[in-house]
Structure formats: C-alpha cells, structure tokens
Amino acid sequence: MGARAGGRGLELRLGSINLLLLIFFITSLFFNVYFFFFFFSYSSIFSLWPEPRWSQSAAEEAEAVAAISCSGHGRAFVDGIMINGRPSCECNTCYHGSDCSIPSLDCSADADSGNPLFLEPYWYRHAKGSAVVVAGWHRMGYDATGENFISVELEQHIRKLHRIVGNAVVDDRFIIFGAGSTQLLYALVHALSPHNSSSPASVVASIPYYPVYKMQVDLFNSKLAEWRGVTSSWVNESISSSSSSSSDGSMNNFIEFVTSPNNPDGLLKQSILGGSSVIYDYAYYWPHFTAIPAPSDHNVMIFSSSKLSGHASSRFGWALIKDEQVYKKAIYYMKLNTMGVSRDTQLRMLKIIKVILAEHGRKGDIFSFGYQTMRERWTKLNKVVSKSKRFSLQTIPSQYCNYFKTIRDPSPAYAWLKCERDEDQECDVVLKNAGIICREGSLFEADDRYVRLSLVKTQDDFDQLVQKMDALVSDHSSISSI
Amino acid sequence: MGARAGGRGLELRLGSINLLLLIFFITSLFFNVYFFFFFFSYSSIFSLWPEPRWSQSAAEEAEAVAAISCSGHGRAFVDGIMINGRPSCECNTCYHGSDCSIPSLDCSADADSGNPLFLEPYWYRHAKGSAVVVAGWHRMGYDATGENFISVELEQHIRKLHRIVGNAVVDDRFIIFGAGSTQLLYALVHALSPHNSSSPASVVASIPYYPVYKMQVDLFNSKLAEWRGVTSSWVNESISSSSSSSSDGSMNNFIEFVTSPNNPDGLLKQSILGGSSVIYDYAYYWPHFTAIPAPSDHNVMIFSSSKLSGHASSRFGWALIKDEQVYKKAIYYMKLNTMGVSRDTQLRMLKIIKVILAEHGRKGDIFSFGYQTMRERWTKLNKVVSKSKRFSLQTIPSQYCNYFKTIRDPSPAYAWLKCERDEDQECDVVLKNAGIICREGSLFEADDRYVRLSLVKTQDDFDQLVQKMDALVSDHSSISSI
Known part of the structure; x- marks a missing residue:
C-alpha cells in the first residue's frame, strides 16, 4: 500500500513533469512550425535563404549609404568619395565636417545655379516607389524598345504626363530624347537651319535670355547657323527694310528662342517673329513654377526632367516636334552626336515619371x-x-x-x-x-x-x-x- | 514486491517517455534558438520584418523580371514593352514568340552592328556584384564629386583599370567623360581645331576607317574643321608640295584619326602624319580583341565602355588627354553640348568597373x-x-x-x-x-x-x-x- 502509494506519488510527480515537458515541447514545436512557415511563405525571405538573391548586396549597400547621417545638411551617395571605407557626406553650402554638422563662418549664400534640389525631400518621401535596380546585364546593346534609341514605355509615359498636366499638345507630335534640354536646344537649331541655303540661319532670343542659346551657337560655330542677337531689333529692321524695300532682310531664315516661363524672370512669353522656326524652351512650364493657362501647341517644344522632377544630373530632356523633316534632322543629329540618350537614364526616368503619374491627384503630389x-x-x-x-x-x-x-x-x-x-x-x-x-x-x-x-x-x-x-x-x- | 516491481516498471516507462520528451523538447528548443538568432542576426531579414525596406519592391521587381524565361534566345528588361502586365521578351535575331522559343523561317543572319552582346553571359555570371540600386533622390543636382561633372571615384577606377591592363599611360593625363566614344570623337576634333585660324582644320583617316568620323565632321559642318579625305593622299601631296615648294600644304592644320585595333579590320595602327593632333580611337584596345604590346602614350586617346564591358547603351566613354589647353577646350565643348555625362550612367559604370577590377586575375575574368x-x-x-x-x-x-x-x-x-x-x-x-x-x-x-x-x-x-x-x-x- 505504502509502496503502491509511493508508486502512485511517483507516477503523479513524473506525470506532472511529463505534462509540463509536453506543454513546453508543444509550445516550442508551435514556434518552430511558425518560424518555418514564415520562412517559406515569405517568398523574398525564402529566396534569401540559404542563397541571398543577386540584388541583395546592392540593396544593402544602397540602404546603408542612405542611412549615413549628414545632419540634415548634406547627403551621402553610393558613388561618393570614399573616406574610411564609406562614402563621405556631401554637404550643403555653408556646412562642413564629416557629418555636415558644422556651420561655416563668413560663408556666402549661393543663389547662383539652378540646381533643382528643392525637390529632393519629395523623393525622400517616395523612396519605396522611386528606387530602381539596374542589373549588370540590363539592356547592354545599343537598341532600345523603340526606334532611334528611345524607350517606348518612357515615351508613352511622357505623353500621358503632358495630357494630365495639360501643358502641351502631344497628339500628332514626334518625340525625341536628349541629354537634358541642353543637347536638344542645339539639336533643334541644327534641325531648323536650312541645310541647302547659301546663308546661315539667324538665331535670336529676347532679353533677358538664357545665355546657353548664344554660347552654343558661338561655340559650335556652324556654317548653318549664326547668333544674330536680340529678336526685337530684327523686328524693327524688318519693318524698316520692308518700308525702304532694301531686301535680303527676309524673316524666313530666322530661328527664335522663346523661353516660357522665362529664365531668368519667370514670365510667360510668346514668339515675336512668329513663323515655324521657333524653339519653345518649356523647361519651366510645369505647375511648380507657373500657372498653366493652356496646353501649348507649337512646332517645337522642349522639356526636361531637371525642372520637372529635379533630376538634373540624369541629363534627360525631350522635344515634341510637329514637322517630320525637322524631327528626322534632329534624330540624325542625336544619332551622330551621342547615339541617343543613356538607356540607364531612360530606365530611371521611366520609374520617376511612373511615380509622378501614380501620385497625381493625391495630396502632396x-x-x-x-x-x-x-x-x-x-x-x-x-x-x-x-x-x-x-x-x-x-x-x-x-x-x-x-x-x-x-x-x-x-x-x-x-x-x-x-x-x-x-x-x-x-x-x-x-x-x-x-x-x-x-x-x-x-x-x-x-x-x-x-x-x-x-x-x-x-x-x-x-x-x-x-x-x-x-x-x-x-x-x-x-x-x-x- | 510485485507492487514495487510494478512501480519501478512504471517508473522506468514514465522515465523513458520523459527522456524521449526531454530529447524532443531540447531538439525543438535548439531549433527555436537557431531560428530566433537567424532572424535577428541576419540584419537584412531583420529589417525586412516587420517593415519592408525602401529598396525592396524595386529589388523584387528586378528579380521577377530577370526570372522571366525567354528560352535562352532573348531577355526581358524592367523597362521593356508591357504585355499582359509584365515586360515582354526581347528576342534575338531569328527567334520570335512570347518566350522567343520559335525559330523564324527564312531569316537572315545579322552580322551588321557592333552590338557587344558577347559579354552578356559574363554579367549574368556576375549578377551579385554588378547590380546597382539607384535611390529616387540619388545625386539630383548638376554637381558630381569632381569638377566638370565627373565622378572622382569613377575617374580613379578608370586609371586603375588602365594600369592593370597596361594599355595606356594615365599619369599626367587629364581625363574627360563622354556619351560613348561617339561624343568624344567630335569633342576632340573641336578641341584640336585651331580656333583663331583663317582656315579650318583638315580631318583625315586611313582606309578602311570607321565612317562616323567623316559623318560627324560633315554633319556638324563647322567653320573650324572640314573632312579632307584619306590620310595617305596628304602625305603624297605634302611630299610633292615640299619638293615643288608650292606652299600652303602645311601639315600643321591636320587632325588625323587612328583606330587601333582598326574598325573594321582589327589591325594595330599608328599615325601616318605624326604630330600632336592625332586622335587615337582605342575603343577596341582591350585584351578581348587584340594583343596589348605596350601601354599607349599618345596625346589624345579615346576609350569606351561599349567594347570593354559590353555596355553600349549606357553611352559612356572617356578620353585621356596630355595637353591642358586641348583638355580645357574639350571640357567646355562637353559642358555646352550635354553638361557632362549622365551621373546615373557614371554610377553604374563605377560598379561595372569595380567588378572588372575585383575579378582581375581570377579564372574567367x-x-x-x-x-x-x-x-x-x-x-x-x-x-x-x-x-x-x-x-x-x-x-x-x-x-x-x-x-x-x-x-x-x-x-x-x-x-x-x-x-x-x-x-x-x-x-x-x-x-x-x-x-x-x-x-x-x-x-x-x-x-x-x-x-x-x-x-x-x-x-x-x-x-x-x-x-x-x-x-x-x-x-x-x-x-x-x-
């Protein structure tokens, strides 16, 4: 009886230990099952394990660099100058130090360049949507999806963007891409110049004008086009020459630059000479900077990502062209100048414009x-x-x-x-x-x-x-x- | 005794169940600990959970597109033409169908362009090292880390590459970047042309030569430089003019293109005219295509990523320049032509060249x-x-x-x-x-x-x-x- 009672006591003790162990075991098992299924149901983690994915180290590098603190007065980039094995902070004007935390004394405010960094915070906020992963083998060959080294998807998204913003007519327009508007400005001067004329085209603009127009024409020093100064002086001359009938002052051979809104003064402008050879530089014709009274409907209209999305360094712009001959001449110029625009840039711009379109109409677009x-x-x-x-x-x-x-x-x-x-x-x-x-x-x-x-x-x-x-x-x- | 024996038997039974449970429990616990630490020590997974990182969706998109099967006869890219919500396969010549699996009948072999896709498999193999993540806010402003829109890190890596390959002297050389060698070829014609001479520079090359040299000079139609045909004819003329003393046939005002190894015939070439105004087009002067007898040491040497790494569509090239005045003129040309090379492209090329350098000396570099x-x-x-x-x-x-x-x-x-x-x-x-x-x-x-x-x-x-x-x-x- 004593032994039996002892046996039962032992049985109970062992039984309760057993039960406890069983509970522990089941709990532990439960966690294991949970972990296991979490691992194998989360596809991205599944592929990480046991073999990390091919984009993983690039992603880690980019995130690590993005996490480098530059005190809100600078930023570090993956391709920054390496100091102590990591990219160094690139500080805003008047800040220095390894983390840009030290204000510089006696420092001038720099209001010189048109560096569109006011849009940087927008892209910080849209980090998830706007990142691009470029594989090592991405689109190596010369060809893009469209003709003339142009991405079909990017072209379509740009047309969609204009339709949504309402700043330019895109139907029945050819489109060419350039390395920023910079390359396109002269490509269009070239394309609008008569190639079989004995005299060069006269290129003009209205004061105050963006100096690059003149600098390009002067530097490239072509037999096809010459800088002839200020638009208004030719209007006067044209009037006086037509009254005095001293000919040769034909307005046919003029290429007029119109910047609207104007750089530097921000006013909306129209052509003075009229005619077909007007290059509308619409770099700033976006709702950030100006009212959009109506979609523009001119022969040649140039836009760029620099002042739209703030990506100046990507060097991306485009021109909408009505006349097929002008378009073909511009395309040929682009081909022999640079063989089109970097397809890496086109890939990135596609993503950027996709985000702009996706955010359209939402608060804070x-x-x-x-x-x-x-x-x-x-x-x-x-x-x-x-x-x-x-x-x-x-x-x-x-x-x-x-x-x-x-x-x-x-x-x-x-x-x-x-x-x-x-x-x-x-x-x-x-x-x-x-x-x-x-x-x-x-x-x-x-x-x-x-x-x-x-x-x-x-x-x-x-x-x-x-x-x-x-x-x-x-x-x-x-x-x-x- | 019987009870005691029964009690001991029970004790043994319960003990062995206990032991078994204990073993299970410890094993399970071991897995718990393993999973737990795996989760929290693997930082990338840790940060994935509970909040996906900002680069995650771009990485997933890129990997998903890379996984699209095009039957080994094509490839899909993130910026490809969308069909049924995903980028479509871009097929090799003579293959078609949604997965490029159908051979085209009566299809011509296309040996026309210099599309350097023979290097594509190399980059598939080096997928992990060569991917780049571009953040939405990456380097938006015009500035790069170096002057003249040039990445300091990229410049340093290019110099290192030349030192390792031994194909060009880089010490005491200026470096400029261009949109492929294409843009640089004419930038150097421009920079080598005398800007204060009454007569344009004569641009020449030896037959057979890369046709873009002539096409550019003809198209851009500058007052500074004219295409004057074949180098050898000027040597003969120079000899006859010097013997007959009919002057004006000075060789000072000549710009000679030398392509080595030559496109199209692959032979190593040297300048015929000599002098300082020779543009060495070294697009193919890499161990893929030719023996490297010695590091070249000329005034102007042009290279490009297209035939080095196979990234033709990135539009990236560089020139090594000895003379500071020529360098400055070329830099100014680049500034007014395109404001430098896309910084997105520079970022990617930095990664590509880093991989080439890291793999150097390993089997299959x-x-x-x-x-x-x-x-x-x-x-x-x-x-x-x-x-x-x-x-x-x-x-x-x-x-x-x-x-x-x-x-x-x-x-x-x-x-x-x-x-x-x-x-x-x-x-x-x-x-x-x-x-x-x-x-x-x-x-x-x-x-x-x-x-x-x-x-x-x-x-x-x-x-x-x-x-x-x-x-x-x-x-x-x-x-x-x-």
Whole structure:
C-alpha cells in the first residue's frame, strides 16, 4: 500500500513533469512550425535563404549609404568619395565636417545655379516607389524598345504626363530624347537651319535670355547657323527694310528662342517673329513654377526632367516636334552626336515619371509639393525685399491655372532682382559684398542693375539667401533712416 | 514486491517517455534558438520584418523580371514593352514568340552592328556584384564629386583599370567623360581645331576607317574643321608640295584619326602624319580583341565602355588627354553640348568597373572570358571560310601580349571578308543573297569587294552567321567542283 502509494506519488510527480515537458515541447514545436512557415511563405525571405538573391548586396549597400547621417545638411551617395571605407557626406553650402554638422563662418549664400534640389525631400518621401535596380546585364546593346534609341514605355509615359498636366499638345507630335534640354536646344537649331541655303540661319532670343542659346551657337560655330542677337531689333529692321524695300532682310531664315516661363524672370512669353522656326524652351512650364493657362501647341517644344522632377544630373530632356523633316534632322543629329540618350537614364526616368503619374491627384503630389515650396519661398523673399526701396523684384500676375483649376499666385524658379539706387549699377557687386552669390544681368544680355537669384536649391541655400538679404535690406533701412 | 516491481516498471516507462520528451523538447528548443538568432542576426531579414525596406519592391521587381524565361534566345528588361502586365521578351535575331522559343523561317543572319552582346553571359555570371540600386533622390543636382561633372571615384577606377591592363599611360593625363566614344570623337576634333585660324582644320583617316568620323565632321559642318579625305593622299601631296615648294600644304592644320585595333579590320595602327593632333580611337584596345604590346602614350586617346564591358547603351566613354589647353577646350565643348555625362550612367559604370577590377586575375575574368569567346568565334569562322577560295579573311599576326604575358592568337571584333572572285564585285550582295546582313566596304571608303562581319553580337547571331556562311561556302564548293 505504502509502496503502491509511493508508486502512485511517483507516477503523479513524473506525470506532472511529463505534462509540463509536453506543454513546453508543444509550445516550442508551435514556434518552430511558425518560424518555418514564415520562412517559406515569405517568398523574398525564402529566396534569401540559404542563397541571398543577386540584388541583395546592392540593396544593402544602397540602404546603408542612405542611412549615413549628414545632419540634415548634406547627403551621402553610393558613388561618393570614399573616406574610411564609406562614402563621405556631401554637404550643403555653408556646412562642413564629416557629418555636415558644422556651420561655416563668413560663408556666402549661393543663389547662383539652378540646381533643382528643392525637390529632393519629395523623393525622400517616395523612396519605396522611386528606387530602381539596374542589373549588370540590363539592356547592354545599343537598341532600345523603340526606334532611334528611345524607350517606348518612357515615351508613352511622357505623353500621358503632358495630357494630365495639360501643358502641351502631344497628339500628332514626334518625340525625341536628349541629354537634358541642353543637347536638344542645339539639336533643334541644327534641325531648323536650312541645310541647302547659301546663308546661315539667324538665331535670336529676347532679353533677358538664357545665355546657353548664344554660347552654343558661338561655340559650335556652324556654317548653318549664326547668333544674330536680340529678336526685337530684327523686328524693327524688318519693318524698316520692308518700308525702304532694301531686301535680303527676309524673316524666313530666322530661328527664335522663346523661353516660357522665362529664365531668368519667370514670365510667360510668346514668339515675336512668329513663323515655324521657333524653339519653345518649356523647361519651366510645369505647375511648380507657373500657372498653366493652356496646353501649348507649337512646332517645337522642349522639356526636361531637371525642372520637372529635379533630376538634373540624369541629363534627360525631350522635344515634341510637329514637322517630320525637322524631327528626322534632329534624330540624325542625336544619332551622330551621342547615339541617343543613356538607356540607364531612360530606365530611371521611366520609374520617376511612373511615380509622378501614380501620385497625381493625391495630396502632396509633386506639383502641389513643388508649387507650395516655391510659393512659400517667393512669398518670404518678397516680404524681405519689400522692406526697402533699394531693391525690387519682378511682378508676376496671379493667373488661372488649368492644372490646379484655380487662380494661383506666382512661384517662380528665380528672382529677377533689380538694384534701384542710381549708384548701384553693378547689382551683383552689391549682393556679393553682402555675401550673396548670384548671376549678373549682363549674362542674360540685360542691364547689370539686375541679378538672378536661384530659388530652386536646397532649403539651406534658400534660408541663407533670405538671411543675407534680410541683413542687407535692414542694413540699408537703418542707413537710409539716418 | 510485485507492487514495487510494478512501480519501478512504471517508473522506468514514465522515465523513458520523459527522456524521449526531454530529447524532443531540447531538439525543438535548439531549433527555436537557431531560428530566433537567424532572424535577428541576419540584419537584412531583420529589417525586412516587420517593415519592408525602401529598396525592396524595386529589388523584387528586378528579380521577377530577370526570372522571366525567354528560352535562352532573348531577355526581358524592367523597362521593356508591357504585355499582359509584365515586360515582354526581347528576342534575338531569328527567334520570335512570347518566350522567343520559335525559330523564324527564312531569316537572315545579322552580322551588321557592333552590338557587344558577347559579354552578356559574363554579367549574368556576375549578377551579385554588378547590380546597382539607384535611390529616387540619388545625386539630383548638376554637381558630381569632381569638377566638370565627373565622378572622382569613377575617374580613379578608370586609371586603375588602365594600369592593370597596361594599355595606356594615365599619369599626367587629364581625363574627360563622354556619351560613348561617339561624343568624344567630335569633342576632340573641336578641341584640336585651331580656333583663331583663317582656315579650318583638315580631318583625315586611313582606309578602311570607321565612317562616323567623316559623318560627324560633315554633319556638324563647322567653320573650324572640314573632312579632307584619306590620310595617305596628304602625305603624297605634302611630299610633292615640299619638293615643288608650292606652299600652303602645311601639315600643321591636320587632325588625323587612328583606330587601333582598326574598325573594321582589327589591325594595330599608328599615325601616318605624326604630330600632336592625332586622335587615337582605342575603343577596341582591350585584351578581348587584340594583343596589348605596350601601354599607349599618345596625346589624345579615346576609350569606351561599349567594347570593354559590353555596355553600349549606357553611352559612356572617356578620353585621356596630355595637353591642358586641348583638355580645357574639350571640357567646355562637353559642358555646352550635354553638361557632362549622365551621373546615373557614371554610377553604374563605377560598379561595372569595380567588378572588372575585383575579378582581375581570377579564372574567367572579363578579359579571359572576352578573349576566349572572340578567339573561338574567329577560329570557327576561319575554318568555314577557308573551305573555299571564294572568300578570304584578314590576316592578323599572333603577337606577344603584355596583359596575358604570352603570345596570343588573333580574336578580332570584326571579320573583314573579301570576295575573291572577279564577278563578285559587290560582296555585300553576294552575302545578302546567302542570307547574311553585313556592312559593305564602301561604308569604310574601301572596295566593295570587302564587307565587315560583326563577331561581337550574341551567340545566336554568331551561330547563324557561321551556319549561313557554311552553306554559302559549301554551295560554292559543290558548284566549283562540278
């Protein structure tokens, strides 16, 4: 009985240990089953294990570099200069140090270039959608999916983009791609020049104009096209020559550049000479910078990703061309100049434009983001400049925008600042002395009383500009009030 | 006793169940611990869970597209034409169908273009190292890490590559980047032209020459440079003019193109005129295609990724330049032509060249792979062509190669085929009738008894070429034996 009781006691003890073990075992088993199924149902993890996927190390590298902290005043890139085995931070103006955390003393605000970094935060926010993985064997051969080294998908997405934004007619238009609008500007000068004429085409633009037009024509020094100065002077000459009947002043052989909205002053422009040989440079004809009154419907219209998405360094632009002969000449030029645009760039731009299209209409899409950012900057700068009468800014009218379906206020890419005092004949010197780097008016063949201030750079750049401008204006106010 | 024995038996039974459970439990626990640590130590998985990383969807997209089967006769790319919601296969010549599995009937072998797809398998093999992830915000601004829109890291890796291959002297050389060698060829014509001379520079090359040299000079129609035909004719003229003292035939104002190894005939070439204004087009001066007798040490040397790594569509090339003034003029040309080379392309090329350098010296590095592939093709084609006397191929000497440290046999990029029969004056027509697309000799300003056959395309292209060539030769053999 004692033994039996002892046996039963033992049985119970052993039984309860057994039960405990069993519970532990089942719990453990449950976790194992869970882990196991988690592994093999999550396909991406499945393929990671036991063999990592081919894109894995590139993805890890990119994410690791993206995670490098540059204190919000810079950024590290995969192809940055390597220091201590990792890419170093590339700091915004007036910041330095290995993590860009140190403000530079006596540093000038740099409002010079049109570096469109105001859109960088937009792409940080859309990191997941906008990344591209380029395989080592991606599209190695010369051919793209379309003719003339052009991606069919990218072309279609660009046409869709124009239809949505409503800034250009794309039906019955040929499209060519270029390395930014830069390459296309001259490609179109070349294509519009008469190739069998005894005299070269006369290339003209209206003051103030983007200096690259003239610089290209002068540098490439072609027998087909010559820079002939300012559009308006030819209108006058044409009128006087037609009245005095001294001929040869034909307007047929003219190629006119029209930039709308204009760089530097942000105003919407139209051709003065008219005719078919007008190159509309629409780099800034996007809702970030201007009201879109109507879809443009001209013979030659040039756009670029630089001021649309902010990807200046990708060197991507396109032209919409009505006339087939002009198109063919431009295509031939592109072929012999660079054999088309990098297909790596086309791949990336496809992804970028896909994101823009997918986000269209949602809160904070790129055009709302762009407009709000530029609008805010313009308002701030105006407020500062208006404190004094020493300077003035261009006046841009509020205008109905077919994209936003409302009247919108101005938000130009550049401020076209004028020094109003008689003695301030070289406005860039006045600003330089106040610690602001800008572009002098004469670069745009305008008076040096004017300067261009870039508003499209980083927030740091803009903040520094406003700060320096505020100091300059306040300093003047105090002087003038003495 | 019986009870005790029964109790002990029970004890033993329960004990052994206990032990078994314990073993199971410990095993299961072991797996728990293993899974757990695997999860949390493998950082990439850890970060995948619970929140996928920003590069994840791009990586998944790229891997999914890479996994699309095109039957080994084609490939799908992320930016391919979409059919049924996924990129469609892009088939090799003479294959069609949604998965490229159907051979096309009556299909000509295409040996026309220099599409360097023979290197595609190399990059399949090095998938892990060569992929690049481009973030949406990657390097948006115009600036690169170096001046003139050039990546410092890429420049350094290119110099390292030349040092390892031993094909060019890079010390005390400036470097510029271009959209393939295409853009650089004319940039250097421009830079070498005297800009303050009353007469344009005379641009010349030796027959047979790459037709783009002449096409560019003719198309761009600059006041600075004119195409003046064949180098040798100017040497004769120079000799006769110097003997008859009829002046103005100065050789100072000449720009000579030298392609070495030559496109189309694969022979190593030297300048005929000498002097400082020689543009060495070294697109093919890599161990794939030629022995490397020594590092070249000329004033202007142009290279490109197209025939080095096979990435033709990336449009990337570079020039090594000795003279600072020439360099500055070329840089200025590049700036106004395209504002430098796409930084996306530079990012990708950096990765590609890193892989080439990392694999250097290992079995099957890109130069061994390239040489073996091209050598095998050249041998096969020779065997077929030598079956008949109707055709002949260029003779390339075996030569000591400083890279492979041995005498190597020829492995040119192109066959320069001659039709030997009197009646076959248009060799391209003979080949065309036999189902072979090729480039006629006159394109290279040579006799039309010659044609260029490309050997650098896909294995399918080459196999089709050999098959058609074999049929043509056999057909002739049977005819001639009648």
